[in-house]
Amino acid sequence: MIEIRNIAKAFGKLQVLNGIDISLEKGKIYAFLGPNGSGKTTLIKSILGLTQPDKGEIFIQDENIKDNWRYKSRIGYMPQIARFPENLNMMELFRMTMDIRKTPANEEKYISYFNLEDARDKKLKNLSGGTKQKVNAVLAFMFNPDILIFDEPSVGLDPVSHLKLKDLIREERDKGKTILLTTHILSEVEELADEVIFLLEGKIYFKGTVQNLVQTQNERNLERAIAQLLLQSEKKTKKLNLKAA
Template identity: 50%
Template sequence: MIKAIQLSKRYCTLDALKSIDVEISHNSLTYIVGPNGSGKTTFIKSVLELVKPSSGSIYIDNIKLNGDHAYRYKIGYMPQIASFPENLTVKEVINLLKEIRGNYNSLDEELIPKLNLVNEYDKPIRTLSGGTKQKLNAVIAFLFNPEILILDEPSAGLDPVSSSLLKDKIVKEKANGKTVLFTSHIMSELEELAENIIFLLEGAVCFSGKKEELIAVTEERNLERAIAKLMMGKNL
């Protein structure tokens, strides 16, 4: 369970998050949507302690984040941009992460053959294409069987086949009892996966609840239209 209370983040002149309250329950699929610059990534990075909140607090499984890194054993994170040391091979990058986690056995390597990464194992990172790096990123997020998966724009830069494989994997892990959190700035992109929606707009939570609820409230056909209506309503 992830809980944020009165979470605010201010960069010099910009309020990235304006005192938001978010609760993401255990074993749920939560889709954080919002236009560019709405605070999605800032929220995710606060959960990972990559960004230090200006005020407010975050609890993971009822433990308040305070700088102790142990809670991140529970989290698998797929960042927006994939970047690794250029001269290391794919295998070495994976080994580095195994050594950091001290976990060599209980691994979930399902995605490695599925995403055709076996052939790339001994290639240096600098020779890989952007898409392949993104695949490696996805593999790393799932590798250590984390309880909580945080995927920042997971389908960006992936080809349709890999993207659908990744979606299947997300559904499967949810069925295995994992909590999954993912974002996108294109509403329709991952709509099929979403159970809960958190819609962020200019650093504030605009809507938070079940997908069906949102569609029912706005009386629209799909998520994109529902959110469009929500945004228009807010503007009026």
């Protein structure tokens, strides 16, 4: 479904991505983990076409995405922070998005699912942060995309809506969708992820199941396994710095 080949990206002297090679299959949920500055956001933005890599290629359904905006209609994206035109109400936002995408949508299903009926005619600027996140979720799902990308999706959601979102993500995975998730909530990763992709300093440090990560680090849970990865990385960096000195 998604093929990433030797992607590299630098911002000035800072090398953010450094030769990323990875294949992401249909019917799986991939959790992208790593400390701040590890390259997760830049990689996601590269897939979305919001950032242009310095080198390398990205293919979606065997189609190179470079200079090809049409592939974006296959993606549903739920960013961490919802930013909408505040003068519009919720339904005006949905209609505007449908006019732009020119793709069949099923907004009513998800309006009902997330209990947004009372927000139909309210200005977006007057909605709470949690309600905006639910609007964000509707936009991600309503076009039935082949690929779903979630960036810290649980931020601001109440517990019931968070559970509903997780159930919906699983349902979409079971339909054969490719799902990418970034989150700092490790229990969410343990619940949802079929595979974990751990990035450090712009490189893939680990790719595999949660269970495999815990076992290879000889730890009893995901939190401790990730802490062990970070400690190993720090030790390697210190050794390299000593050699360079």
